Amino acid sequence: MGDKMDPFGKLSPSAVNKPRTAADQVADLLRDAIVTGEIPAETILRQDDLAARFELSRMPVRDALRLLEAEGLVSIHPTRGAFVSRIDAKEAAEIYAIRALIERKALKLSFPHLTTAVLDRADAILLEIDHEQEVGHWGQLNRDFHMELYSLCGNSRLLMLIEQMHRTADRYVRLLLSNFDHRSQSQHEHRQILEACRKGDRSAALHLLKQHLEQGRRKLVKHGARETAG
Structure with a gap:
């Protein structure tokens, strides 16, 4: 099989350098x-x-696959083993449509009660995202930021529903933040x-x-459609 037919063709043991762990x-390398x-x-x-390709033992490879599973890039099945995840474009569209509806409602309700302390906490979470190196943590921090802004909406059931949708969307959030140059x-x-929010401009927010x-x-x-077409 030529290099053009080998999806792993550009991966080599020489690309694994210290001081980061091998995993x-x-x-x-796999993420890229x-x-x-x-x-x-x-x-x-x-x-x-x-x-064998990276001239390593199985343990760091196994740990690397677990890291990528936490990011939503890899799925690990009991019988199929590990494989590259596919984006379900229809599911993603449905989740984000629901999020837009309920999160805008929560922000609208929370907006009159937002305090400087709440907004400062939200700002601090953004700084954490800026400095967080573990992609697997970005989804949780992203959720924390959004939930901080909605925290004073006064509707506990709405907040529970938003939390549920964020958990459902977590894989896609991590994919967005690790892929597509979307993080910045x-x-x-x-x-x-x-x-x-700081300016008190609810319509803009x-x-x-x-x-x-x-x-x-x-x-x-778009990415899911490109995968399907490919």
């Missing part, structure tokens, strides 16, 4: 190859083959929403939140 380095499409969706990721854009949009979620939906649907 971190393997995860970085998955994100760029060099390793397509549903490609089987065999631990033995990858360990997402942080910029978060800060625009936060600034509108609601509009920016809607745009923020719509951008994520469009990118996921």
Whole structure:
């Protein structure tokens, strides 16, 4: 099989360098190859083959696959083993449509009660996202930021529903933040929403939140459609 037919062709043991752990380095290399499409969706990721390719034992490869599973890039099945995850464009579109409806409602209700302390906590979470190196933690921090802004909506059931939708969307959020060069854009949009809240401009904050979620939906649907076509 020539290099053009081998999705792992550009991966080599020479690319694994210290001081990061071998598992971190393997995860970085696989992540980049998955994100760029060099390793397509549903490609089987065999631990033995990858360990031989990187001239490592199976343990760091196994740990790397677990890291990528936490990010939503890899699925690990009891019988099928590990394989590159496929984006379900229809599911992503439905989740983000629901999020736009309920989160704008929560922000609208919470807006009159937002305090400087709440907004400062939200700002601190954005700084954590800026400095967090573990992709697997970005989804939780993203959820924390949004929930901080909705925390004073006065409707516990609405907050529970939003939490549920965030858990359902977690894989897609992590995919967005680790793929598609979306992280810096997402942080910029978060800060625009936060600034509108600080200025007391409810209309702008609601509009920016809607745009923020719509951008994520469009990118996921586009990527999912490209995977299906491929």
